[in-house]
Amino acid sequence: MDIRIRSLYKYYGDxxxxxxxxxxFREKSSVCLMGPSGCGKTxxxxxxxxxxxxxxxxxxxxxxxxxxxxxxxxxxxxxTAAENIRLVTGKRAPEAVIAEQLSLLGLGASLSIPVREYSxxxxxxxxxxxxxxxxxDIYFLDEPFKGLDAENRRKAAEYIREHTVxxxxxxxxxxxxxxxxxxxxxxxxxxxx
Amino acid sequence: MLRRPRLGKALAAALAxxxxxxxxxxxxxxxxxxxxxxxxLRLLVLAGEAGFWKTVLSSFARIISGFLLxxxxxxxxxxxxxxxxxxxxxxxxxxxxxxxxPVASFIILCLIWLxxxxxxxFIAFLMVFPVVYSNLLEGIKSADPKLLEMAKLFRVPLLxxxxxxxxxxxxxxxxxxxxxxxxxxxxxxxxxxxxxxxAGSIGERLYEAKVYLDTADLFAWTVxxxxxxxxxxxxxxxxxxxxxxxxx
Numbered sequence: 001m002d003i004r005i006r007s008l009y010k011y012y013g014d015x016x017x018x019x020x021x022x023x024x025f026r027e028k029s030s031v032c033l034m035g036p037s038g039c040g041k042t043x044x045x046x047x048x049x050x051x052x053x054x055x056x057x058x059x060x061x062x063x064x065x066x067x068x069x070x071x072x073x074x075x076x077x078x079x080t081a082a083e084n085i086r087l088v089t090g091k092r093a094p095e096a097v098i099a100e101q102l103s104l105l106g107l108g109a110s111l112s113i114p115v116r117e118y119s120x121x122x123x124x125x126x127x128x129x130x131x132x133x134x135x136x137d138i139y140f141l142d143e144p145f146k147g148l149d150a151e152n153r154r155k156a157a158e159y160i161r162e163h164t165v166x167x168x169x170x171x172x173x174x175x176x177x178x179x180x181x182x183x184x185x186x187x188x189x190x191x192x193x
Numbered sequence: 194m195l196r197r198p199r200l201g202k203a204l205a206a207a208l209a210x211x212x213x214x215x216x217x218x219x220x221x222x223x224x225x226x227x228x229x230x231x232x233x234l235r236l237l238v239l240a241g242e243a244g245f246w247k248t249v250l251s252s253f254a255r256i257i258s259g260f261l262l263x264x265x266x267x268x269x270x271x272x273x274x275x276x277x278x279x280x281x282x283x284x285x286x287x288x289x290x291x292x293x294x295p296v297a298s299f300i301i302l303c304l305i306w307l308x309x310x311x312x313x314x315f316i317a318f319l320m321v322f323p324v325v326y327s328n329l330l331e332g333i334k335s336a337d338p339k340l341l342e343m344a345k346l347f348r349v350p351l352l353x354x355x356x357x358x359x360x361x362x363x364x365x366x367x368x369x370x371x372x373x374x375x376x377x378x379x380x381x382x383x384x385x386x387x388x389x390x391x392a393g394s395i396g397e398r399l400y401e402a403k404v405y406l407d408t409a410d411l412f413a414w415t416v417x418x419x420x421x422x423x424x425x426x427x428x429x430x431x432x433x434x435x436x437x438x439x440x441x
Contacts, residue, residue, distance in 0.1 A: 074340055
């Protein structure tokens, strides 16, 4: 089922963040939302994830099984990367699989230390692995490559593409090169109102 | 680096003992202020008596039972109140009353309803419950909303949310509640024993010391309370830290 957004409005106090926004995201396709800061990209993602309430409009067709890379890493800092992944997967993902997937993202040597001791880029990769291993019918990625160098960005994009084949993917980015790495349709959102 | 603060504390304690000894010698009246050396001797004699350990153990069991009951009830009700505002509102008048009513009023009132053996358990419970409940509720309310949102999106079951998100966040709140709560439990529990006078309790021995004006006994039993209370607090906090993954 396609995701249909019609005449969406969202205010934070007096500030209008989304005004009469409409779009259709085709099922099992990739969409990249682009636009300047404050234009409502993250808010729109939050609404689609079901975490932010909107003031007016219509949103339908969002699958119930969702996965996400949030704008912040949102990791449990006291736990290891594998434990952070097990938090969302439970026993569905065996330990060996988690370790293998983290190794694919270049984290194989840091499996036993809490993520508190990771660099920003390493934490980002854990957040990406967590989202991909959690699985779902739709993936939301909010600036997924934030803090990654060019090589890790390329690796992470390839990793994401492999895991989201045949799934709906909605990503947010400022950067056209990052949008190109993820592929799919680009939707440009306007400036803040 | 680790030894310096300990050395400082040991020196401060030695200085305090010296000051106490000097004051007792200057005063020269054991009835008013007994010297620490005499207290130590009396303590040694007491420790060798047949009923000493039984007395310590019976008071310990009663007071710690009250503390553990309060820890369990306070944790469960704080969890319920953190989830349902109605529970917090319903508990509010009870918690505020327990916090503000003097412990002596509770002891006298409860002496009518409870036996002298049950009284210290209930009074220790009553004093510790609001501390545990308020601390934990504050901790639960201040849990990272972004992590909770993440858990909601990924449909993380409650038990896993507790293990990964709430427990690490609540660790300092639980440890602080236990530290404060144990001190209160001993103070209030022994006060209840002094008023209720259950047979074979520390409270009874303190009451007898007061009646017979036996200052050495009064000081010796007070030292026992301090030692048992501090030793148990340290052991309990260490155990909790281990159980909650203190390494991290």
